[in-house]
Amino acid sequence: MPVTAIREYVGVPRDPAANFHGKQLVYVSWDRHLLFAAPFLICLPPETPFRELVEGPLKALMSPDPDAAAVDWSRVEWLKSNQPWTPDFDASLAANGIGHKDQLRLRTPGPNSLSPAA
Amino acid sequence: MDMKVEKKKLNLKDKYKLLTRDLGWEPSYRSKDEIYPYVKYEGLKVHDWDKWEDPFRLTMDAYWKYQAEKERKFYAIIDAHTQNNGHLNITDARYLTALKIFLQAISPGEYAAHKGFARAGREFAGVGTQVACQMQAIDELRHAQTQIHAMSNYNRYYNGFHAFADARDRIWYTSVARSFFDDSMSAGPFEFMIAIGFSFEYVLTNLLFVPFMSGAAYNGDMATVTFGFSAQSDEARHMTLGLECIKFMLEQDPDNLPIVQAWIDKWFWRGFRVLGLVSTMMDYMLPKRVMSWREAWEIYGVENGGALFRDLARYGIRPPKGWDDAEKAIDHMSHQLMLGLYQWSFGTAFHSWIPSDEDMDWLSAKYPATFDKHYRPRWNHIKKLAAAGTPYKNFGLAKLCQCCQLPIVFTEPDDPTMLCNRETTYKGEKYHFCSDGCQDVFEHEPEKYIQAWLPMPALFQDQQGDIGAWMDWVSLKDGTDNGDYAGSEDQRNFQQWRGLATSNQ
Ligand SMILES: [Fe+2]
Ligand SMILES: [Fe+2]
Numbered sequence A: 001m002p003v004t005a006i007r008e009y010v011g012v013p014r015d016p017a018a019n020f021h022g023k024q025l026v027y028v029s030w031d032r033h034l035l036f037a038a039p040f041l042i043c044l045p046p047e048t049p050f051r052e053l054v055e056g057p058l059k060a061l062m063s064p065d066p067d068a069a070a071v072d073w074s075r076v077e078w079l080k081s082n083q084p085w086t087p088d089f090d091a092s093l094a095a096n097g098i099g100h101k102d103q104l105r106l107r108t109p110g111p112n113s114l115s116p117a118a
Numbered sequence B: 001m002d003m004k005v006e007k008k009k010l011n012l013k014d015k016y017k018l019l020t021r022d023l024g025w026e027p028s029y030r031s032k033d034e035i036y037p038y039v040k041y042e043g044l045k046v047h048d049w050d051k052w053e054d055p056f057r058l059t060m061d062a063y064w065k066y067q068a069e070k071e072r073k074f075y076a077i078i079d080a081h082t083q084n085n086g087h088l089n090i091t092d093a094r095y096l097t098a099l100k101i102f103l104q105a106i107s108p109g110e111y112a113a114h115k116g117f118a119r120a121g122r123e124f125a126g127v128g129t130q131v132a133c134q135m136q137a138i139d140e141l142r143h144a145q146t147q148i149h150a151m152s153n154y155n156r157y158y159n160g161f162h163a164f165a166d167a168r169d170r171i172w173y174t175s176v177a178r179s180f181f182d183d184s185m186s187a188g189p190f191e192f193m194i195a196i197g198f199s200f201e202y203v204l205t206n207l208l209f210v211p212f213m214s215g216a217a218y219n220g221d222m223a224t225v226t227f228g229f230s231a232q233s234d235e236a237r238h239m240t241l242g243l244e245c246i247k248f249m250l251e252q253d254p255d256n257l258p259i260v261q262a263w264i265d266k267w268f269w270r271g272f273r274v275l276g277l278v279s280t281m282m283d284y285m286l287p288k289r290v291m292s293w294r295e296a297w298e299i300y301g302v303e304n305g306g307a308l309f310r311d312l313a314r315y316g317i318r319p320p321k322g323w324d325d326a327e328k329a330i331d332h333m334s335h336q337l338m339l340g341l342y343q344w345s346f347g348t349a350f351h352s353w354i355p356s357d358e359d360m361d362w363l364s365a366k367y368p369a370t371f372d373k374h375y376r377p378r379w380n381h382i383k384k385l386a387a388a389g390t391p392y393k394n395f396g397l398a399k400l401c402q403c404c405q406l407p408i409v410f411t412e413p414d415d416p417t418m419l420c421n422r423e424t425t426y427k428g429e430k431y432h433f434c435s436d437g438c439q440d441v442f443e444h445e446p447e448k449y450i451q452a453w454l455p456m457p458a459l460f461q462d463q464q465g466d467i468g469a470w471m472d473w474v475s476l477k478d479g480t481d482n483g484d485y486a487g488s489e490d491q492r493n494f495q496q497w498r499g500l501a502t503s504n505q
């Protein structure tokens, strides 16, 4: 049973896309770069080109990490919903299949200054 | 009722019988199912409510007398504390961060427990149970009130106390404790008893109240210490009720075991997540520290909790499912959460700060395997950013856990360099979790948790991401209540007033 209740009970989800004024949430995190305490929550329209997400909010949010400037964006490995995935930088979030509340992760092959040496 | 005045004083046993058990009656024109509609739907089988034992055998008249006496003593000390500028006896105004979190997140939990026990007292069918729950309901109301009164004196002098009720309802970190209590109150009466009576009062209370109250004692906060003493005897009763209730459920019918075990698994994990806030207090917020979170866990978690679950093994109960994951998190959780509280401190109604070198040395001595390796480099970098005039503020906010509502700051149990990413899709909507424990809770009752009010997504729904508007809405005074302790009004005022009180300047 999806909830213990005295009778049939249907819940109403609190955060559907319709509540976000034409925008959507995207969560983004940089694997093994834990200066950032949690994945970022970014809210923007689904028509936003992926490149804009990266060049705008994401790069700004990543900049306090000492390795941020050295990221080679052409070599970043991406995961969406924890599965390997390749974005099209010129397509929109929607065209990239990035749904509301999707989690993107990026992995960078370069240095990781704040992480313990392996 | 007619009572003969000249009658001899009743002995304790008769008095208990008359003033509790004999207050019940057999209904004649309504069925028990109509009167107690909520005792069956959770699936628990009860054959004999009279088997509920109350080891305290406390009756209402004795209860009033006893509580009134404590109340008189409590307010006498609180008045003296106010009149004698007791607030200047604390070690340092940084200490107040712990109090602010307590007032915003934990005292409202006392009030929620009051409501929950009042309801349980009505919904349970046995009269012994009803009376015990009613007393606890009144206790919890008194705890909320006396805590608010104990801390109100600090509100005259320091920031961050003034809107604790708005913080309780609206700010983000308080929703961790609030959702814990809301979850328990919207469950049936038996689950409520496991959640609050057993998990919270019995298993976790020592990890919550003992650190806070000894933290208060170590840091010269007489007001809070006085509250602690005043509540102590109540807590002994609550713990007994919690233990009694779990034994009662398990003894009534063997079919109850799997239900009770699932609740223990759930509520241990939910409680453990609430303790994340306590861990940061113990390791980071007390100017004079009592013990580390790790040390507290050893004593109250491993030793006491271990003994309890060995005792319950005779009923077939095993330790909570998340126990091993909890153990793996102990040396990391306070650091991971504190890094978050610091970088989101523009949105907290309390101050945080970068640990000093001395603090960091203490942390590395208490956490030799983890602090220097994982956390000191991050703090040092944050320190560098602050020194360069660009203190780190993470306006990326955070992904929150759909169950415990904490920002997802925790790493994989076996890999402290990897954030724990758990997600599921239910009826076409995505949901995220901080851990397997939280995901399990969700999967068991998704219709309940899809309704969770998550404060950070709400900021984009209700204030369209406008942090200034959000601050107004949560009654957070920017530049006063929030941010780094260094340079705050609290710091300035405390130093100045203490200087006036202790020197001739
Ligand atoms: Fe209480
Ligand atoms: Fe209690």
Ligand SMILES: [Zn+2]
Residues within 6 Å of the ligand: B273, B401, B402, B403, B404, B405, B406, B433, B434, B435, B438
């Ligand atoms: Zn969680």
